[in-house]
Amino acid sequence: MTQETGQKTLLPTNEDTTGPYFPIYFRDESLEDLTRVDAGVVGQAKGTPIILRGRVFDRHGNLANGVLLEFWQANAKGLYRTPETEGHTDIDPWFNGYGRLRSASGAYSFRSIMPGTSDNRAPNITVTIFSDGINRIVTQVFFPDQSANDADPVLNVLTESERHRLIAKHDGRTADGAEVYLFDIIMAGDGETPFFDDLQS
Amino acid sequence: MTTLGRQLSIGPTDNTSDQRTPRQRLKLIPETARKSFVPYVPARYVSRTHEWDLTRISPDRPRAHGEAIEITGTVRTQSGAPLRHGLLEIWNANHYGRYRHIEDHSGLQLDENFFGMGRVVTDENGQYKFWTISPGAYLARPDIGRWRPKHIHISVSGGSSRLITQMYFPDEPNNHSDPMAILMGDAFERNVGTSYETPNIDVEQGFRFDIVVGGRNATFFE
Numbered sequence A: 001m002t003q004e005t006g007q008k009t010l011l012p013t014n015e016d017t018t019g020p021y022f023p024i025y026f027r028d029e030s031l032e033d034l035t036r037v038d039a040g041v042v043g044q045a046k047g048t049p050i051i052l053r054g055r056v057f058d059r060h061g062n063l064a065n066g067v068l069l070e071f072w073q074a075n076a077k078g079l080y081r082t083p084e085t086e087g088h089t090d091i092d093p094w095f096n097g098y099g100r101l102r103s104a105s106g107a108y109s110f111r112s113i114m115p116g117t118s119d120n121r122a123p124n125i126t127v128t129i130f131s132d133g134i135n136r137i138v139t140q141v142f143f144p145d146q147s148a149n150d151a152d153p154v155l156n157v158l159t160e161s162e163r164h165r166l167i168a169k170h171d172g173r174t175a176d177g178a179e180v181y182l183f184d185i186i187m188a189g190d191g192e193t194p195f196f197d198d199l200q201s
Numbered sequence B: 001m002t003t004l005g006r007q008l009s010i011g012p013t014d015n016t017s018d019q020r021t022p023r024q025r026l027k028l029i030p031e032t033a034r035k036s037f038v039p040y041v042p043a044r045y046v047s048r049t050h051e052w053d054l055t056r057i058s059p060d061r062p063r064a065h066g067e068a069i070e071i072t073g074t075v076r077t078q079s080g081a082p083l084r085h086g087l088l089e090i091w092n093a094n095h096y097g098r099y100r101h102i103e104d105h106s107g108l109q110l111d112e113n114f115f116g117m118g119r120v121v122t123d124e125n126g127q128y129k130f131w132t133i134s135p136g137a138y139l140a141r142p143d144i145g146r147w148r149p150k151h152i153h154i155s156v157s158g159g160s161s162r163l164i165t166q167m168y169f170p171d172e173p174n175n176h177s178d179p180m181a182i183l184m185g186d187a188f189e190r191n192v193g194t195s196y197e198t199p200n201i202d203v204e205q206g207f208r209f210d211i212v213v214g215g216r217n218a219t220f221f222e
């Protein structure tokens, strides 16, 4: 499919800061654990369960409170669930790939499955951050010891030290068999996480 | 034409913006990876039927304090296609400028009849409607006397559209000192609702706020 269909004629509404008060009331626990559809429903995602956890820091090394994190990833077979892939034999009916949580403190823990390798891409999860003081910022997190990392086009636009910041650290396994990965995000300043965009300046 | 990503700007007088805005230029997404950066948000119809009316906590409860208003509009992508069945999550301060959020420590007055959070879903034509109480402005920086102008927060998600924005009100004195409004420059006008009269419905005035979800992402799966 083409990347852009149709002429762009309308001027976009400006993004704006989320402010400090994104309603916790809108929380949806089924978006915080993608390994199953819902705690009370039979329906498991295929693949290796993982826990991605970490902290979001500001420029002064303080935890960034009140962040809204969104996650987007392929299933264990490396396939994203979009209208384009609906009906594909590798679609996992119990895995959508879109997650969301709001962290009061700036520390987070997201449960999912290890994404597969797809096309030319190493396993990765897109992480979108909304919070007070900023508009949306976006990055991708990768996993250690994946041979596909060497040829990944996103990792390959980065310097060696930037690459390291996007590769999560393995931190053992939980009693119930989930592999734990640590991924801290530094929004600004020393050790800043690389963020990505598709608008040119 | 350059091939550099954007350098984000810091909102003037906004400490949080200073603490959290990336200082490095954003990296341009390599073409072969673009698709992976475009979340497809599955439809989640979590709106309860009464949530379109934020002027009451539920239909059997009294009206909240302040001016009841209606907000209507259409959500489209930049190519003009309506966002059908998109989820709008809405939150705004009460008449006194206070959020019913556990982290709002402003000490401003709460209203026992105002919740300030609601969700609506766009229809087949991308149209939405909700009622709320016209929010109070609130003092964001007491030390320098900077107010946040009246505003309503709106989060839009659905398909490959994703946007968090705010609707502002016309002719408000604090619009021009707002850090994010300053960064928007002339484009700020797109985030201001347009007033209309509402003679036949039980609100004092209406505001039209058409939303266009921008970026290349918004039309990726059209």
Ligand SMILES: [Fe+3]
Residues within 6 Å of the ligand: A019, B093, B151, B153
């Ligand atoms: Fe606000």
